[in-house]
Amino acid sequence: MGHADRSRELAGLLQLLHRARDAVSAEQLGFIIVNESQQLLPYRQAAVWREGLHRHVTALSGLAELDPTAPYMQWLSRVFRHLAEAGGQEAGQDSRLLEAGDLPTALAEDWSSWLPAHALWLPLGEQGAWLLAREMPWSDYERKLAEELAHGYGHALLRFAPRRNWRELAGQWLRPGRKQRRLLIAALLLACMPIRLSVLARGEVTPQNPVLLRAPLSGVIDRIQVQPNQRVKAGDPLFDLDATSLAGQFAMAARERDAAQESFRASAQLAVTDDKGKLAMAQDRAKLEEKSIAAEYTGLELQRLHVTAPSAGVVVFSDCNxxxxxxxTVGEKVMTLADPAHVELAAWLPAAEAIDVAPGGKITLYPNASPTESYDAEIIRVAYKAEAVEGGLLAYRLQARFVDGDKPRLGQMGTARVYGDWVPLIYYALRRPLTAARQWLGW
Structure with a gap:
């Protein structure tokens, strides 16, 4: 082939590619591909196959309108579909020479009725495929030239490619094939993968076996003598109740006791000389004992107004003010005396997300103040009844003891992850949606 012929072919190639880029519709571009390509490549028949949700033949050489019910169209569609399912239309694959023997028997029997002996199949990127057929075999040079032309046509078809919606994507993924079977097996294996069921709950570090310091009498707190989280020793003063009323009662009882004592002394002296005075002395003795008991009781109550620490520890309460x-009122909790070396974890498991937990289960605390630290604990108690917590939500109270040597600071707040049984991943992912659907549907 001379230099002039190569120049004409190059000019024809550039002209066809220019025409393809200037096409205003997919139909016009299909006409150019199957008809005007004869200016560069000699062939007798050509067809274009488009990919998408509805895969079909979109252009045939020599025909302006296509009839999908025509036998030739139906046979050609089966050929293209077979080549696509066989993996021959993947992006980036080179052209392929086809003959009747390359097809299944059912398709090969009708080859001679519809196509010449030699065909050339060329991919149009991801948009489809292009089939050329003629009586003479295809040379390597013609094949390379056709591949370059097909590459340009495929790029031009991208302009008219419909945007894929969820239906097309679903159809592509659900289309039977080796890739889909592998993905299905991988999805089934992933869905059956065991995973530890867990729920997040609010957690707080609380004292273990705390001593509750309550108001000994009904009254008004006069003074708090300690600060929150202050260490105290046994006998240190903690808080005092107002003694104004009780001090007056004690003074009145003491005076009544003194008056009863004077009356008893006078009666005792009179009883020495008068027999009738003995009866009065007995009455005054009883009254003296009554007033003494009242004064002693009031004095003891006055002493109880000063509350001291029964043992060493840390006093836990909100604020002095x-x-x-x-x-x-009598018995009302004022503060707690705790040992900071003996703490445990209290967690509130939301009733709406409750899982099957029992003593011995695992729970991990992630403190808010220490995002890089975590503390493992073992559940020791589970409340059988949910109670109202902050926000008006119902939650089950869990008590757990820390298993490691290091323990968090008393009063520290955080998020607790409560672990349950091992379940498949599909159950872990669909547990909450199924619960919501069950509550909504009522089954």
């Missing part, structure tokens, strides 16, 4: 001058 919250209690200063506050009226309390």
């Amino acid at each position: 919250d209690w200063q001058g506050k009226a309390v």
Whole structure:
């Protein structure tokens, strides 16, 4: 082939590619591909196959309108579909020479009725494929030239490629094939992969076996003598109740006791000389004992107004100003005496996300103040009844003891991850949606 012929072929190639880029519709571009390509490549028949949700033949050489029910169209569609399912239309694959023997028997029997002996199949990128057929075999040079032309046509078809919606993507993924079977097996294996069921809950570090310091009498707190989280020793003063009323009662009882004692002394002297005075002395003795008991009881109550620490530890309460001058009733909790070396974890498991937990289960605390630290604990108690917590939610209270040597600081707050049984990953992912659907549907 001379230099002039190569120049004409190059000019024809550039002209066809220019025409393809200037096409205003997919139909016009299909006409160019199957008809005007004869200016560069000699062939007798040509067809274009488009990929998508509905895969079909979109252009045939020599025909302006296509009839999908025609036998030739139906046979050609089966050929293209067979080549696509066989993996011959993947992006980037080179052209392929086809003959009747390369097809299944059912398709090969009708080859001579519809196509010449030699065909050339060329991919158009991801948009489809192009089939050329003629009586003479294809040379390597013609094959390379056709591949370059097909590459340009495929790029031009991208302009008219429909945007894929979820239906097309679903159809592509659900289309039977080796890749889909592998993905299905991988999805089934992933869905059956065991994973530890867990739920997040609010957690707090609480004292273990704390001593509750309650108001010994009903009254008003006069003074708090310690600060929150202060260490105290046994006998240290903690808080005092207002003694104004009780001090007056004690003074009155003491005076009544003194008056009864004077009356008893006078009766005792009179009883020495008068027999009738003995009866009065007995009455005065009883009254003296009554007043003495009342004065002694009031004195003991006055002493109880000063609350001291029964043992060493740390006093836990909110703030001095919250209690200063506050009226309390007998037995009302004022503060807690705790040992900071003996702490445990309290967690509130939301009732809406409750899982099967039992003593001995695992729970991990992630403190808010220490994002890089975590503490493992073992559940020792599980409340059988949910109670209202902050926000009006219902939650089950869990108590757990820390298993490691290092323990968090008393009063520290954080997020607790409560672990349950091992379940498949599909159950872990669909547990909450299924629960919501069951509550909504009522089954």
